[in-house]
Every structure is written in structure tokens, then in C-alpha cells.
Amino acid sequence: MIYTQRGPSTIAVRLGVGDGTFPNVTTYASGGTTPTELALADFNGDNKLDVAVANLNGGGVGILLGNGNGTFQAAKMAAVATPHGLSVGDVNGDAKPDVLVSNTVSAVNVLLGDGAGGLTAANPATIPVGAVPYDLALGDLNNDGKLDVVSTNFNDKTISIRLGNGNGTFSNTNTLNTNAGPIGVAITDLNADKNLDLVVVNQTAGNATLYLGDGTGVFGNPSTLNLGSGPRQVWVSDLNRDGLIDLSFTNSSSNNISIFLGNGQGGFAGAQGATVFGVGTTPFGMTSADLNGDGNRDLIVADSGSSTLSVLLATEQCK
Numbered sequence: 001m002i003y004t005q006r007g008p009s010t011i012a013v014r015l016g017v018g019d020g021t022f023p024n025v026t027t028y029a030s031g032g033t034t035p036t037e038l039a040l041a042d043f044n045g046d047n048k049l050d051v052a053v054a055n056l057n058g059g060g061v062g063i064l065l066g067n068g069n070g071t072f073q074a075a076k077m078a079a080v081a082t083p084h085g086l087s088v089g090d091v092n093g094d095a096k097p098d099v100l101v102s103n104t105v106s107a108v109n110v111l112l113g114d115g116a117g118g119l120t121a122a123n124p125a126t127i128p129v130g131a132v133p134y135d136l137a138l139g140d141l142n143n144d145g146k147l148d149v150v151s152t153n154f155n156d157k158t159i160s161i162r163l164g165n166g167n168g169t170f171s172n173t174n175t176l177n178t179n180a181g182p183i184g185v186a187i188t189d190l191n192a193d194k195n196l197d198l199v200v201v202n203q204t205a206g207n208a209t210l211y212l213g214d215g216t217g218v219f220g221n222p223s224t225l226n227l228g229s230g231p232r233q234v235w236v237s238d239l240n241r242d243g244l245i246d247l248s249f250t251n252s253s254s255n256n257i258s259i260f261l262g263n264g265q266g267g268f269a270g271a272q273g274a275t276v277f278g279v280g281t282t283p284f285g286m287t288s289a290d291l292n293g294d295g296n297r298d299l300i301v302a303d304s305g306s307s308t309l310s311v312l313l314a315t316e317q318c319k
């Protein structure tokens with residue numbers, strides 16, 4: 001597993017030993033100050049995973065090239081002011097991964113990968129969005145084969161949808177109202193109609209808004225899932241292995257996670273009361289994987305307040 005450590009401005013790598021434990025940690029300077037989000041991709045085409053990291057309080061975006069054995073080289077930096085959210089995808093069609101970051105002012109920066117681990121600003125360098133975009137996600141929302149971007153605009157209770165032109169530029173299209181404090185966002189197909197849908201986490205309101213897409217970049221009547229206090233991030237995964245998408249949320253103020261099992265039609269069991277598990281203090285990030293080799297999907301939660309990782313191993317009963 002790999003995660004950011006905001007206080008010491010490092011990236012931590014823990015190699016699993018296959019039983020759900022991660023005894024040894026190696027850290028790397030993130031190349032800046034207050035790393036927030038990271039993503040893995042092969043930025044230099046050597047078939048070894050590299051990491052891109054956003055440094056909120058200085059330094060910009062770092063690329064740490066992987067050596068293929070769990071170790072990484074020193075960060076190479078691209079200047080961006082106050083990057084928070086980070087997503088990776090090829091937005092200009094050259095098959096080299098690019099990096100988009102939300103810069104917490106009112107724009108998303110587009111950084112084009114050069115295929116050698118370097119990033120350069122696109123032209124134009126930014127996509128205008130709403131006020132204080134905290135997070136973003138990439139997906140092809142209108143089924144034209146070109147990646148589109150969604151940003152959560154914390155201060156004006158909106159999300160911005162910008163359709164990609166396939167050359168690193170984006171068209172100003174749609175702004176949707178959501179609830180107070182939108183922060184996390186995921187793009188996934190909630191109702192299995194092959195059109196991508198949106199899940200937006202509203203931190204202040206304590207809920208999530210689900211928008212079903214029609215495959216043209218238009219999103220219909222939203223529905224709401226009630227969450228714990230201060231929800232922060234959503235993780236999309238088929239947790240009970242029934243082939244249907246499930247949703248998990250970190251609740252940063254109530255120190256727990258909410259899990260909703262999907263019915264494959266855009267509805268979620270437990271919508272009036274999620275399954276809740278306690279974790280550490282102020283959970284932010286979350287991911288899932290089979291940590292102990294039993295075929296079940298386990299969860300890892302990053303607790304920013306207690307500086308801990310909560311590992312939740314799925315049991316037979318969870319299926």
C-alpha cells in the first residue's frame with residue numbers, strides 16, 4: 001500500500017506480506033509540502049508503476065518513478081499552485097498518462113505527460129470550474145472515447161462537468177447544484193446501463209448525491225444517501241462479490257465508514273441506514289484489496305487524526 005503523510009510531507013510505502021499485515025514502511029519526500037492525493041500509473045513507459053502526488057502547500061505536483069521492486073526515485077516536480085485533488089488519464093490521445101489537479105482556487109490544471117516522467121502545462125493550462133474545487137475525477141461521460149472531468153466545488157455547492165475535446169482541452173459545459181460542502185467524487189456506472197454516473201460526497205451536509213448519466217454528459221434527477229458526520233471520500237468496489245457496484249464512504253467527524261451494497265439498478269441496500277464500522281480518528285482516504293489472500297475484498301482506511309491505518313478484513317459473513 002502507498003499513501004501520503006501530510007505532516008512530514010512524505011509518501012509512505014508498505015509492502016504486504018500476504019496475511020493482511022504490512023510490517024515495514026519506507027518513506028520518500030513528496031517533493032513539496034502537505035501532500036494530499038496520489039495516483040499510480042506508468043509515466044515513463046517502462047512497465048513499472050510510478051506515483052504522481054499533489055502537494056497542497058508548495059512544490060506542485062511530483063512524479064516519483066518506480067524501480068519496479070517497491071522503491072521509488074526522487075520526485076520530479078511540475079509547478080502548480082495549491083493542488084489538492086489529483087487524477088490520472090490520457091486526455092490528449094497520445095497514449096501517455098496525463099495528470100489533472102484541482103488547485104483549490106477555481107480551476108483544474110491540466111499537465112500533459114511527456115512519456116518520460118515529465119509533465120508540462122497544457123494550452124490553456126487550466127479549466128475554469130466553480131469555487132474551491134477540492135477533488136476531481138476523470139471518465140468518458142458522453143461516450144465519445146475522450147476523457148471528461150468532474151470537479152467538486154466546495155464553496156459554491158456545485159460540481160462542474162467539463163467534456164474533453166481529446167487534445168488536452170475541455171469545453172465549458174455543465175454545472176450542477178449539490179448539497180453543502182461537496183468534496184469527494186467518483187465516476188462509475190451505478191445502474192449497469194453502460195453510461196457513467198456520478199457519486200458526490202457532501203462533507204458539510206453529511207450525505208452523498210448520486211446522479212445518473214444518460215451517456216451524453218447530461219445527468220438526471222439526483223438521489224441522496226445519508227452518511228455519518230463530515231463525510232470525505234467515496235470508494236467504489238464490489239465488496240460482496242455479487243458483480244454489482246457497492247459504495248463505501250469515510251466519515252471524518254464521526255470516525256467511521258458507511259457501506260452501501262448496490263442492487264445494480266442505481267439503488268442501494270441500507271439507503272436509510274448504512275452498515276457502519278468504526279475506524280481511527282478523522283478518516284480521509286480509503287481503498288480496497290484482498291489483503292490476506294482469502295478472495296474477499298478488504299478495506300484500508302487512512303485515519304489522518306490518529307495517524308493510523310485501519311485495516312478491515314472481510315469475513316465470510318460479509319458475503
Ligand SMILES: [Ca+2]
Pocket residue numbers: 041042043044045046047048049050065066
Ligand atoms: Ca514507470
Ligand SMILES: [Ca+2]
Pocket residue numbers: 089090091092093094095096097098112113
Ligand atoms: Ca497524454
Ligand SMILES: [Ca+2]
Pocket residue numbers: 139140141142143144145146147148163164
Ligand atoms: Ca467524453
Ligand SMILES: [Ca+2]
Pocket residue numbers: 188189190191192193194195196197212213
Ligand atoms: Ca449508468
